Structure formats: structure tokens, C-alpha cells
Amino acid sequence: MIRTLCFLVLLSSTTAWGRVSLWSEGRNGTGGGSGDRCTCDAFLPSSTFPIKDLVVVEQTAVEISHKLEMEMGKLEEYETKLTVYAEKxxxxxAEIEIMEKNPDDYNDADMEDMKVEIKQMEALIKELQISVSSSIAIFESLRVQITAMVETLNKLEKTYDKNLVLVTRREYIKVQIQLEECERRHQELFNPNIGSCAHTGISRVSKPIVSHLNAHLSSDHKFGGWGKDSKPIPDRETMYWFSGSTGASIGDIRFYTNYKNLILRxxxxxxxLHSSWTGTGNNFIxxxxxxxxxxxxxxxxxxxxxxxxxxxxxVIPSASALFSYTNSPGQNFDFASDETGLWVTYASEESNGLMIIAKIxxxxxxxxxxxxxxxxxxxxxxxxxxxxxxYAVRTIDMHTEEIFYKYDTNTKQESYVSVPFERFQDKFSNLDYNPTDQKLYMYNDGYYVNYHLWFNHTATVAPPTLLM
Incomplete structure (x- = not known):
């Protein structure tokens, strides 16, 4: 009876976050009347689970999901408006061309009617531009919220009960995927210039978009890279890849069918890689x-x-192993891929450390x-x-990088520019451009980070004559 009561007391005293040791009868199992009393050793955590933090994360996930559903609805409206505007x-x-060819067939009233139509068209396009800008701002705001969510979840998962956090993490993944789909639709609608080189260079870089901590879930894996295939084979257009290590080397690589599975690891x-195939440096693609x-x-x-x-x-005989990037050991060869093909950059003793661009x-x-x-x-x-x-990048301060130099292999012209952008963490080991989505992919102290790029386009898909 005493044992049963002791066991019930233990059960009623145990919280969801604490553990209690096996009950025992008596202090040392000896006589002295101690057999009528039980002693229990309880081991409770030093702090209780911050359930409020988890509730906030769950509420945030619901709010973000609702906002994304609204934005998806707006994108459908934008798509319809774009079709109508393009037809107009x-x-x-066509009407203006006819009027220019036969000006005598039209009077002042006809000209005024045409001006009114043009003004109306300009107003509609301005309205659409404002709406699009508003959507972009919302996407960036949601990215900030999602980044805060994953940081909270990582902290809770590492410190407390992983099973409890798992349900909320699923909500986070769902929201991440919704945002990716929303941004993809937005990109298809409003960035028809992907694949085009009709521009004079990069004009702006977005804020860092932090996807996740690496597949090892370890901040010790500071070296590595991630991204998408820059020339994907059929059925692998959505594939992502990742390779990470605690040192500046590459010995293995993982492939994920899509963004969702990348996040889910x-x-x-x-x-x-076979022992005779392993490599050094982190600028692989x-x-x-x-x-x-x-x-x-x-x-x-x-x-x-x-x-x-x-x-x-x-082997490139003149290439030297003496010259690497700042804070990145072993980065002697840097592979790159763009709209025109495959490249590699390096330096030699003959060039005194100056970078050489090679087309492969x-x-x-x-x-x-x-x-x-x-x-x-x-x-x-x-x-x-x-x-x-x-495009060459240098460090400005603890939080800022800058695209400061560019060399055009088409014209053999070089120039200094200034396009600053923000880092997520202190150091990064890999930065590559992908022409399939015009994004920069950075591996930043163990985190997957990417950036949207904007260009100074010299040509657009729609006629620009009606825009003010």
C-alpha cells in the first residue's frame, strides 16, 4: 500500500518537463521503522519550457500563411491585369502608328482622345507598379519574420523537447514553401528578363534571405556551399545541392529534389567522393x-x-596555390557559371596575385x-x-560586403563600382551566381543564404513608350 501511494505521489509530482527517479522503500533498506515511509529523488530541469515562445511562433506561422494566401490572390489579379494591359x-x-502614317486623316479631337487613352494607360501601369512594390515589401517583411521563427525553433529544439517543437517546425516549413511559391510566381510575372544579358550590370542586391542551418545542423560546419544546378538536366530543374565540412575541403555532396526537402534535410x-577524388577549397559548383x-x-x-x-x-601550369580569398583558405580556383557558360578564376606568381579569368x-x-x-x-x-x-566582392565592415569591381570579358573593359549588400553572419566561404533564377547563393557560417539581384536593363519585354 505504501509503495502504491509513493508511486502515485511520484506520478502526480512529475511535470511534462521533469523526471523522477525510481521510488525506494526506506532510506537504506534497513530496519528502524523506516519501511513505512518512501523517499523519492526528483530531478527537474533548471528552467521550465518557454511555452509562450512556442505559442508566439505558432501564431506567427498562421498569420504569415494568411498573408501569403492574400498575396497569391493578388498575384492572380496582377497576372490578369498584365494580360489586359499588354493587349491595350x-x-x-497600332493606332498611333496609323495616325503617324496618316496625320491628315485625324483632327485635334482625335489627338486629344488618344492622349486621354495614353494617360489612362499610364495611370493603370503606375497603379500596378505601386502594388508590385507593396508585394515586394511584404515578401521581405515575411522573410524577416520567418528567419526569427527558425532561430526560435532551433533554440527550442536544441534546448528542450524536440518532439514538441517538431509540430511547430512543420508549420514553419509549410510557410517557407508557401513563400517560395509566392516569390516564384512573382518572379515569373515581373522578371521576364531571366536569361537575358540586355543590361549594363548589377544595380542592387536584396537583403540576405536565410533559408536554414546546414544539413548537419551544426554551426561548426562553416565551410561548404549550396545552391541549384546552373544548367539542370531534365526532371532536375528544382533540385538543390549541399556540401559542408569543418575544414576547407570537399569529400561528399547531398542532393535534394526540391526546396521543401532541402529544409527537411x-x-x-x-x-x-572517392579518396583519390577529394578536393580543397569551397568554390565548387x-x-x-x-x-x-x-x-x-x-x-x-x-x-x-x-x-x-x-x-x-x-592542370593549369601557371596557377598558384599561394593566392586565396580573404579569410577563405585554399580558395585558389573559383568555378563560376553564368548565361554564357563555365568559368574559373585563379592567380599566378607571374601575375603577382592578380586575378585571371579563364573560359572553360x-x-x-x-x-x-x-x-x-x-x-x-x-x-x-x-x-x-x-x-x-x-564581379569582385570585398568586406566593408562586420555586416557589409560590397561589389566593388567588374571586368567585362566581352569588351575587355574594367571599372570600379559600389553595390553594397548585407551578410547574415561574420564570414562566408562560398558565393556563386545562378543564371536560372538570377540569385546569389552564399554559404555563410553554416547557413544557407541567398540574394535577389536587380539589373540596369537596357531592353524590356513590353514597349516602354507609355511609361513616364
Whole structure:
């Protein structure tokens, strides 16, 4: 009876977050009348579970989901308006051309009617521009909220009961996917210039979009990279890849069918590189289902085709292992992919550390042409290619990077620019541009981070004549 009562007391005293040891009869199991009393050793946590934080996260997820549903509805309206506006612009353009060819057939009243139609069209387009700007601001605001959510969830999951947090994490993943879909639809509608090089360069970089801590869920895996295939094979257009390590090397790589599975850390392939194929540095990329990276031995270029599992390597005799990016050891070869093909940059002793751009022929894996720049590689934090133009990045302060230099291989012209953008954490080991979505992908102290890019376009899809 005493044992039963003791057990019931233990059950009633145990919280959802604490544990109680097995009950015992007596202090030491000896006589002295102690057998009529039980002693219980309770081990409770030093702090209670912050359920309020979890409730706030859940409420935030519901609010964000509701906002995203509203934005998706707006995007459908935008799509309809764009179709109508495009038809009106085509009709107006045709009428103006007829009037220009036969001016004598029209009087002042006809001209005034046409001016009114143009003004009305301008007002409609301005209204749409304001709506689009409002949506972009909402997306950025939601990104900030989601970033705060995942930080709270990571903290709770690491410190407290993982099973309890898992339900809320599912809500977070659902919201993340909704936002990705919303942004994709927005991009399709309002960025028809993807794949086009009809621009004069980068004009702006978005705030950092933080996706998740790496697949190892460890901030110790500071070295690595992530992103999408820059020239995806059929049925792998939505695929993401990741490789991370505690050191500046690459020994394996994971593939995810889509963004959802990247967030869930649910890979469909995990390739461990053969010991003779492992590489150094972190500026590797995936292009045409092929990994391009820096070879360890011999020092040079390497590629591994995951379709055929064929490995190849090449040596550039003049390339030096003495010159790497600031704060990034072993980054001697930096692969890049853009709208025009495959590239690699490096420095040599003959160039005194100045960066050299090399165009790579993909089938032969040979260097087609080279360009010498005047930027010193050890003074650069990273670099990438867009439309045949090299963009070099440097660190300004603890939170800010700056695109400060560009070299156009098409014209052999170089210039200094200033396009600042924000880092998420202190240091990053990988920064690459992907032409399929015009984003920068950064691996920043163990976190997946990406940025939207804006360009100074010299040509647009719709006639610009009616815009003020």
C-alpha cells in the first residue's frame, strides 16, 4: 500500500518537463521503522519550457500563411491585369502608328482622345507598379519574420523537447514553401528578363534571405556551399545541392529534389567522393549534373559527372596555390557559371596575385581563353560571373560586403563600382551566381543564404513608350 501511494505521489509530482527517479522503500533498506515511509529523488530541469515562445511562433506561422494566401490572390489579379494591359498597349501602339502614317486623316479631337487613352494607360501601369512594390515589401517583411521563427525553433529544439517543437517546425516549413511559391510566381510575372544579358550590370542586391542551418545542423560546419544546378538536366530543374565540412575541403555532396526537402534535410542522393577524388577549397559548383571543384592532388581542376560517374582532372601550369580569398583558405580556383557558360578564376606568381579569368570548354574541360584583371585576389572576399562579366566582392565592415569591381570579358573593359549588400553572419566561404533564377547563393557560417539581384536593363519585354 505504501509503495502504491509513493508511486502515485511520484506520478502526480512529475511535470511534462521533469523526471523522477525510481521510488525506494526506506532510506537504506534497513530496519528502524523506516519501511513505512518512501523517499523519492526528483530531478527537474533548471528552467521550465518557454511555452509562450512556442505559442508566439505558432501564431506567427498562421498569420504569415494568411498573408501569403492574400498575396497569391493578388498575384492572380496582377497576372490578369498584365494580360489586359499588354493587349491595350498593342492596340494603342497600332493606332498611333496609323495616325503617324496618316496625320491628315485625324483632327485635334482625335489627338486629344488618344492622349486621354495614353494617360489612362499610364495611370493603370503606375497603379500596378505601386502594388508590385507593396508585394515586394511584404515578401521581405515575411522573410524577416520567418528567419526569427527558425532561430526560435532551433533554440527550442536544441534546448528542450524536440518532439514538441517538431509540430511547430512543420508549420514553419509549410510557410517557407508557401513563400517560395509566392516569390516564384512573382518572379515569373515581373522578371521576364531571366536569361537575358540586355543590361549594363548589377544595380542592387536584396537583403540576405536565410533559408536554414546546414544539413548537419551544426554551426561548426562553416565551410561548404549550396545552391541549384546552373544548367539542370531534365526532371532536375528544382533540385538543390549541399556540401559542408569543418575544414576547407570537399569529400561528399547531398542532393535534394526540391526546396521543401532541402529544409527537411531529406536528400535523395548522397555521394561520398572517392579518396583519390577529394578536393580543397569551397568554390565548387554543380552544372549539368556535374560537380566542378579544385583538385587536391595534383593541384588543378576537377569534374565529376554524377550521371556517368566519370571523373576528369586538368592542370593549369601557371596557377598558384599561394593566392586565396580573404579569410577563405585554399580558395585558389573559383568555378563560376553564368548565361554564357563555365568559368574559373585563379592567380599566378607571374601575375603577382592578380586575378585571371579563364573560359572553360565543357566537353573538353580545357581553357578556351584567358583575361588578366587588375584586382589583387588576396584583397577580395569572393567573386562571381554574370553574362561574361566578373564581379569582385570585398568586406566593408562586420555586416557589409560590397561589389566593388567588374571586368567585362566581352569588351575587355574594367571599372570600379559600389553595390553594397548585407551578410547574415561574420564570414562566408562560398558565393556563386545562378543564371536560372538570377540569385546569389552564399554559404555563410553554416547557413544557407541567398540574394535577389536587380539589373540596369537596357531592353524590356513590353514597349516602354507609355511609361513616364
Amino acid at each position: 498597349i498593342i492596340k494603342l501602339t 531529406n536528400h535523395f542522393q548522397h555521394h561520398v 554543380i552544372r549539368d549534373n556535374t560537380l566542378y571543384y579544385q583538385d587536391s592532388s595534383p593541384f588543378g581542376l576537377a569534374k565529376l559527372n554524377f550521371t556517368t560517374m566519370k571523373y576528369e582532372s586538368r 570548354d565543357e566537353p573538353s574541360f580545357g581553357v578556351v581563353e584567358e583575361w588578366m584583371t587588375s584586382v589583387y585576389k588576396p584583397g577580395v572576399s569572393n567573386a562571381f560571373m554574370v553574362c561574361g562579366i566578373l
